[in-house]
Amino acid sequence: MDDFDRHVDDIYNILGGKVDRETIAKELRNWIVNFKVPIIEAKRSIVSKLGGDPSKLTNNEKKVVDLGPNDARVDIKLKVITINSKEYELDGINRKMYYGIVGDETGTIPFTAWKLDVELRKGDCVEVKNAYTREWQGKVQLVFGNNTKLSLLPPNSVNVKTTINPAKIVELHPKMGFVEVVGKILEANPKEVMVDGVPRKVYEGIIGDDTGEIPFSAWDIEVHKGDVLRISGAYVRTFRGMPQLVFDPRASIEKREENIDVREIPVTLESLEGKGGFNVLVEGVIIDVKKGSGLIYRCPECGRVLTSTICPVHGKVTPKPDLRIKAVLDDGTGGMICIFNREQTEKILGIDVNKAISIVQENFGNMMVIREMIEEKLIAVPMRLRGNVISKEKYGLTMLVRDFDFINLEDIAKNAENLLEELGW
Template sequence: MDIDHHAEELASALGVDKEEVKADLQNLLQYSVPLDEAKQSVRRKHGGSSSASDAAPLTKRIGDIGPNDGNVSVTVRVLTVGTRSIVYQGDEQTIREGELADESGVISYTAWQDFGFEPGDSVVIGNAGVREWDGNPELNIGAASTVGVEKETVETPYDDRIGGEANLIDLQAGDRGRVVDVRVLEVESRTISGRNGETTILSGVLADETGRLPFTDWKPRPDVKEGASLRLSDVYVREFRGVPQVNLSEFTTLETLDEPVEVTDSAPRLKIGEAVDAGGMFDVEVLGNVLEVRDGSGLIERCPDCGRVIQNGQCRQHGEVDGEDDMRVKAILDDGTGTLTAILDHDLTTEVYGGTMEDAMAAARDAMDKEVVADEIASKLVGREYRVRGNLSVDEYGANLEADEFEESDDDPADRAMAILTEVGA
């Protein structure tokens, strides 16, 4: 984004110093204020008209809009409308957000006021700003934008997404205005420090017949209780600890369902490459061979305050501490399509090791080497195929699967090879 260009145009139109305008713009943009809203704010500050426009917006198809476009006009079908409160320039503001579509594609939007459109409406949106969000263009519909009814229905190949109904397995971070039918599997009440001080929230796990996801209810509702089958309308999805999380806002509506929502006891099994490419996943199963047991496996010490693994008595956050003994395994798993690190907690590690913590520590004392425990674990795991189920997170450091289940595979290699050959032949 060329800030200098926008600052120079604004400064010239307002008759003020360019560097002052540039500083004002940068201050707003660092808080993710959309460019067109930031420019309007600067105009107002310096006595200019907030309806001023730098240039006539171009009329574009959604598929032709890029992150560097300025203002555009589009004719679209509204797929979803979500409502959420945010803090904007120090004030709480209600925004609308969701997805729009035409025959060429789908784009996310944020509307900074209620323009009255609903899912399924066909509308003409004029002078909408474009910003980049997670590498993709997003429309910002603000005070300088116009929204009108399009008489002819805008035909799109995405009409099945109107209204936002979705299965849990299809939800991704960034989704807004979604509708899900779910059963509450786990729920707990917690007190956290929020923007308005301490607040109580609900968190837990939701499920349907396709999978499971964690959730947070920011305005605790009494009907969100274990075992309840619910239709949740207008939820949004954020990434938390590398996996999608369903969020219920103050605008989410809840309906108790008479018929129980069917849930699956199994996790979707994916090839490792597919799971990693999909990003973080809550409750997924993979099958692969253990290639290596990584450093940091076997006997370890954790910080008593934060639970992080410590080295030489030093915690990255709390400095010098008296560590607490623990065990874990970090195993590199490969299936030919990709690799990940399966992380086994204390209980799973003792099962793999075949002994207790006391047994492991006694072995280390006898050998005068803690590494004998990791070596013993490696001798049992490396070269064997395992089924692993748990929560997958993917970041710049790689893919990690926090294992809930870890067991040697009993799949018949010949049957699996035949299935692969059949798939290739098809």
């Protein structure tokens, strides 16, 4: 029985045979291959999705690929790839901490050790009990703390796979570990920042390929707008609710002579779950227009939406009228709240904010009238939206719409017809 079957069996047993192995295997493959979710997390999600209790999943020994940002207890067998030490002072006593990279056959991870039971050298294989993980600069780190027990294993008993996953930009996810992308620098702005009292240069900007765009930060590396680069050994972190590509001189970077056509293809909402997206294109149907859409009044000082002339912060104010839409778009794989600003709302409604005010007045102050007008224009209407999508655990996906378009169903039918003709049908 291979590992995959073993995981399917775990899930099957917890569900008490209520769901067949084939369904479970299909789900598991989908989560791992398409969503690039670590196996332990995938298993938990599938068990709870299929009505089981995910806490029944036992995971005594983990693999690097399974490690999440806040694992409280980690038992794992590792090989030391690099190890460095650093002296520091605490309570007047000189102490030493260690840091470096460890790995197993599923991948590599940085570690920090505040204490070492045994002296570790590069190349040592070690069994670790009761370590924990934390997130630092958006990247998972393994920590050997006071309660961590280490014992040396026979040499070469752990093999290391330096996993560098080749990926298209649209696929990039913080859980992927090291990645390799080929992309074109669309924007690059140098910045100097102080890190531990040392000035360091970082370039921030946007890189794109034929599937999409992503913001990046490049540490101690010069990049220029227009460069086409193959970056191998970068990683993805979540920054302000969206993915960001990070790399430094440890990555291997090669300048390419070829050009890349940067374009966006529509992404599925499912693929944005848990990571968000930068300037992405989404196609779907508006299924709901939420409360708070239409004519609203805001505090002129702080922009809060007010229901009276009293701002909780600024007291009595003269509220400023505004228009906005909070709608829900469904693309068949998931839902997303999309927020249209005043200008976009005016375009959708075909009226400006003053006209909206007079319509409300004509209806004896009933603000719902505007929301109903929006519902009439948008509900069940297919749209193509572009913008930044923020993923927050509590609220799901939210897009601040940058551009929108109504999808013309006739065009779609026409395109399909043309395609069939080309194919000779």
